[in-house]
Amino acid sequence: MAGQDRRYNPRIASDDEPLVAEARSGDTRALEALLRRHQDRLFAVCRRLTGSDADAADALQNALIAVVRGLPRFDGRSSFATWSYRIAVNASLDELRSRARRPEPGALADDGPSVADRSDGVAARLDVDAALLRLAPEFRAAVVLRDVCELDYAEIAEVLDVPPGTVRSRIARGRAALVSLLGGRPEPVGAP
Amino acid sequence: MLEPHLDAEQLSAAVDGDADEGVRDHLDACAACRRQLDTWKETLGALASAARADRLDPGIAEGILGAALAAAGGDPPAGADGPRPAVIETGGDRPGGVEAPVVRRVTPMPPAPERTHPSGGSLRRWRKPIVSTAVGVAAAGLIALAVVGLRPSGGTSSASSAAGSVGASGSASNSPSAAPASGGAGSGTAGATGSATAGGTSAGRATAAPLRDLGQVADQKALVGVLRASLGAHPSPASQASAEHTGSRAALQALPSPVAACLAAAKSGAGPAAGPPREAAELRYRGRAAEVYVFADGGAWRALVLARSCAPLGAVRF
Numbered sequence: 001m002a003g004q005d006r007r008y009n010p011r012i013a014s015d016d017e018p019l020v021a022e023a024r025s026g027d028t029r030a031l032e033a034l035l036r037r038h039q040d041r042l043f044a045v046c047r048r049l050t051g052s053d054a055d056a057a058d059a060l061q062n063a064l065i066a067v068v069r070g071l072p073r074f075d076g077r078s079s080f081a082t083w084s085y086r087i088a089v090n091a092s093l094d095e096l097r098s099r100a101r102r103p104e105p106g107a108l109a110d111d112g113p114s115v116a117d118r119s120d121g122v123a124a125r126l127d128v129d130a131a132l133l134r135l136a137p138e139f140r141a142a143v144v145l146r147d148v149c150e151l152d153y154a155e156i157a158e159v160l161d162v163p164p165g166t167v168r169s170r171i172a173r174g175r176a177a178l179v180s181l182l183g184g185r186p187e188p189v190g191a192p
Numbered sequence: 193m194l195e196p197h198l199d200a201e202q203l204s205a206a207v208d209g210d211a212d213e214g215v216r217d218h219l220d221a222c223a224a225c226r227r228q229l230d231t232w233k234e235t236l237g238a239l240a241s242a243a244r245a246d247r248l249d250p251g252i253a254e255g256i257l258g259a260a261l262a263a264a265g266g267d268p269p270a271g272a273d274g275p276r277p278a279v280i281e282t283g284g285d286r287p288g289g290v291e292a293p294v295v296r297r298v299t300p301m302p303p304a305p306e307r308t309h310p311s312g313g314s315l316r317r318w319r320k321p322i323v324s325t326a327v328g329v330a331a332a333g334l335i336a337l338a339v340v341g342l343r344p345s346g347g348t349s350s351a352s353s354a355a356g357s358v359g360a361s362g363s364a365s366n367s368p369s370a371a372p373a374s375g376g377a378g379s380g381t382a383g384a385t386g387s388a389t390a391g392g393t394s395a396g397r398a399t400a401a402p403l404r405d406l407g408q409v410a411d412q413k414a415l416v417g418v419l420r421a422s423l424g425a426h427p428s429p430a431s432q433a434s435a436e437h438t439g440s441r442a443a444l445q446a447l448p449s450p451v452a453a454c455l456a457a458a459k460s461g462a463g464p465a466a467g468p469p470r471e472a473a474e475l476r477y478r479g480r481a482a483e484v485y486v487f488a489d490g491g492a493w494r495a496l497v498l499a500r501s502c503a504p505l506g507a508v509r510f
Binding site: 047173 | 201204205236238240242248264476479481
């Protein structure tokens with residue numbers, strides 16, 4: 001997908017290895033460089049999963065702290081990028097659960113007009129956010145990891161800790177539901 | 193038109209360029225499915241575009257990075273007379289397994305002091321009459337209901353619970369998963385020494401009264417302006433001395449009762465010499481929900497801004 005220049009490409013993971021090793025040995029500057037490198041893409045995941053800037057910032061902070069604390073246990077079996085995606089997804093899901101326990105007025109996704117009725121880009125973005133938030137979290141996470149983060153199915157399976165077949169099914173159903181919610185045709189399969 | 197049309201998994205595979213030959217042949221022959229595929233691509237393109245527009249405010253990004261790096265430096269020391277924060281790692285209840293469990297900082301409660309019955313016997317051996325216990329529970333319940341009923345709805349502290357106000361010295365927990373840890377040490381027992389757990393999420397906060405809300409505060413300069421307006425330019429020598437030695441009445445009055453959720457973390461950050469905070473308030477600092485605590489620090493004020501998770505966002509002395 002075009003336009004991903006600003007974001008770190010998780011498949012170019014070999015660059016991380018020296019930084020990870022230095023950070024694990026206590027080099028704070030290496031740790032900072034590592035966190036700076038991944039901060040934007042992790043925020044993108046948190047932002048899409050939580051649906052709000054403030055909650056995404058809270059989730060990102062919790063994720064980065066968990067990364068820092070968990071780094072000594074990081075065994076390198078997966079790439080640092082995949083491992084940190086997993087932490088960010090879990091932090092976002094935690095934030096969503098936390099938010100569910102403290103409902104706020106206006107936090108619910110609206111049932112307003114579909115994106116087809118609007119031409120404004122901001123409104124369209126809000127609609128995408130609202131539609132995404134109406135997906136069940138497991139479907140939302142799968143779609144975001146595929147269509148925003150551009151992870152392949154095997155990587156998503158690793159991040160979500162589910163079999164690849166389940167990933168395929170969740171992505172397909174999540175995409176279908178998203179198309180339906182955004183004013184496309186009725187989805188071919190039942191909404192999640 | 194061909195029947196049956198492509199299903200979600202086939203369309204999804206086509207979006208990814210992984211469609212098998214049968215699906216490709218169907219798309220060549222079926223205009224309806226081609227239109228459907230175009231709709232899917234358009235929708236997912238809109239999602240990617242929306243994600244590319246995401247920008248983390250540089251100030252917030254620095255604050256978050258600072259908090260994470262602070263976590264790498266170890267926990268700040270607790271007050272000399274206070275319990276030392278301990279890191280308790282929990283896997284939580286999340287689905288799918290967790291490689292790196294959420295880390296929650298919990299300040300363990302000190303053991304409750306031994307209480308004695310007026311007759312001189314230990315309360316461990318003394319049992320209250322059932323009737324008086326029931327009356328006490330009912331009274332506490334009525335007070336809690338009254339507090340909940342009087343709180344304005346929709347406030348920023350709407351998730352707070354009145355339950356924490358029952359304890360004599362107040363007990364504040366902002367981490368549901370941390371509750372068993374502190375509860376095991378006697379949390380909520382009348383007469384127990386107050387404690388506040390720090391870290392974790394903001395849900396389940398036990399702040400009985402909403403903190404004063406300072407609203408949006410853009411940056412450190414604005415924060416100093418707001419705090420100076422309410423506290424004055426400097427702490428008065430009298431109140432400073434009083435706060436240091438006994439905890440002045442003014443200082444205690446400055447705080448909502450019971451204390452706010454992140455107080456323990458704030459006191460830990462302010463250092464062992466810090467007295468009670470002279471101000472505790474909610475705000476949105478650089479766009480983030482936060483709490484600010486202000487301590488008298490020599491002849492100046494020291495303000496600590498903490499996120500909902502009680503992680504430090506910034507500090508300023510003025």
